[in-house]
Amino acid sequence: MGMTMTQKILASHAGLETVVAGQLINAKLDIVLGNDITTPVAVNEFNKAGFDSVFDKNKVAIVLDHFVPNKDIKAAEQSKTCREFACSHCVSHFYDVGKMGIEHALLPEQGVVTAGDCIIGADSHTCTYGALGAFSTGVGSTDMAAGMATGMAWFKVPSAIKFNLTGKLSSNCSGKDVILAIIGMIGVDGALYKSMEFVGDGVHSLSMDDRLCICNMAIEAGAKNGIFPVDDVTTEYLNGRSEREPVVFEADEDAEYEKVIDIDLSKIVPTVACPHLPENTRSASELKDIKIDQVVIGSCTNGRMEDMETAYKVLNGKKIADGIRCIIIPGTMQILRECVERGWYTAFIDAGAVVSTPTCGPCLGGYMGILAAGERCIATTNRNFVGRMGHVDSEVYLASPHTAAASALTGYITEYKEA
Numbered sequence: 001m002g003m004t005m006t007q008k009i010l011a012s013h014a015g016l017e018t019v020v021a022g023q024l025i026n027a028k029l030d031i032v033l034g035n036d037i038t039t040p041v042a043v044n045e046f047n048k049a050g051f052d053s054v055f056d057k058n059k060v061a062i063v064l065d066h067f068v069p070n071k072d073i074k075a076a077e078q079s080k081t082c083r084e085f086a087c088s089h090c091v092s093h094f095y096d097v098g099k100m101g102i103e104h105a106l107l108p109e110q111g112v113v114t115a116g117d118c119i120i121g122a123d124s125h126t127c128t129y130g131a132l133g134a135f136s137t138g139v140g141s142t143d144m145a146a147g148m149a150t151g152m153a154w155f156k157v158p159s160a161i162k163f164n165l166t167g168k169l170s171s172n173c174s175g176k177d178v179i180l181a182i183i184g185m186i187g188v189d190g191a192l193y194k195s196m197e198f199v200g201d202g203v204h205s206l207s208m209d210d211r212l213c214i215c216n217m218a219i220e221a222g223a224k225n226g227i228f229p230v231d232d233v234t235t236e237y238l239n240g241r242s243e244r245e246p247v248v249f250e251a252d253e254d255a256e257y258e259k260v261i262d263i264d265l266s267k268i269v270p271t272v273a274c275p276h277l278p279e280n281t282r283s284a285s286e287l288k289d290i291k292i293d294q295v296v297i298g299s300c301t302n303g304r305m306e307d308m309e310t311a312y313k314v315l316n317g318k319k320i321a322d323g324i325r326c327i328i329i330p331g332t333m334q335i336l337r338e339c340v341e342r343g344w345y346t347a348f349i350d351a352g353a354v355v356s357t358p359t360c361g362p363c364l365g366g367y368m369g370i371l372a373a374g375e376r377c378i379a380t381t382n383r384n385f386v387g388r389m390g391h392v393d394s395e396v397y398l399a400s401p402h403t404a405a406a407s408a409l410t411g412y413i414t415e416y417k418e419a
Helices: 005-014 038-048 073-088 103-110 124-132 141-150 175-186 201-205 208-221 232-238 305-315 333-341 344-351 401-410
Strands: 024-028 031-035 060-063 093-095 118-121 135-138 152-156 159-166 194-199 225-227 259-264 271-273 281-283 294-297 325-328 376-379 395-398
Touching: 005 024, 005 118, 005 135, 005 194, 005 225, 031 038, 031 103, 031 141, 038 073, 038 141, 060 073, 060 103, 073 093, 093 103, 103 124, 103 208, 103 333, 118 124, 118 141, 124 135, 124 208, 124 225, 124 232, 135 225, 141 152, 159 201, 175 208, 175 259, 175 271, 175 281, 194 208, 208 225, 208 232, 208 305, 294 305, 294 401, 305 333, 305 344, 305 401, 333 344, 376 401
Parallel strands: 031 060, 031 118, 060 093, 118 135, 159 194, 159 259, 194 225, 294 325, 294 376, 376 395
Antiparallel strands: 024 152, 271 281, 271 395
């Protein structure tokens, strides 16, 4: 029996000719990632274990993004731990205030991750990099510590679900609507510890930003990872960007999948995940009577350039509804700069929005957009659990940048329709 794309990457990094679902392996790592919340825990475990050096200073990435610029003393102490560790071990991929970004937007942009990589990160949304044709998955801080020291990690080889994509998205839909529709279909445990492998003619119509968004939320379906094949879109994105030579793996024709799910992209509609699970999806048009208090456009899911462009297209020359707080967060400093240079920053301010330096803040209920009791937010983030963005009696609705920006103009959940 042949291997899936994920299984081929894992076999290669384990030095094995073949692997099968359920097999336990030790694999070499190309990148070990941590952020300002998870790295301090990993540093403590690293020191407790008696490690005195990282396996490769060029293969460890530490990104300060959750509470940076620091929101309080605890955040400052956590960041200080990261800074001191990165300095003492000469970590080359250390991103602090002024050059940082939201980790899962930043690493692909900077070429730190590439096709064929095996990547672990002490953040559950590390699965994002499957969009580039890599195996990437989230781990705990203890595994991060071991990975930093040894350059190895153990895995149970996942079985896979094949998502066969056909057709093309309508102009008011994006990758966010695709993944929300899929999670609504299979549930938050529908791909538990499985690889979500996206194939088919419809893949070619999806931009890299769409793919990064889709893989980012694979974890919201319980998946071990999400992954796309390497095609012309991938190659164009990686050219002149990747630090290492990309390695292309392709699934065997006789690869074994637990199931095949067909998705016609042309039938995807603007989709919203209602409180308090990402699987609780409905079409945006069904929710037009839901009044909101806040809009967040950003996060590791939807803070990329195409997301900012969508926000600009919807908001430019218009005014955000009275009483609505609209927070726009570019995913990286490079994206923020480009928004400024294109005049979008001014357009956002003129519309009545606030624009932030890159941060994960509001997504995890950290800062920059905490909700009070009874308040509702529509956000382009990835989780809407009870209390996720603040008070346990608040509500979070997940949506695409099209839907979130359109909702900011009306004060109600609104499906975007081009004039």
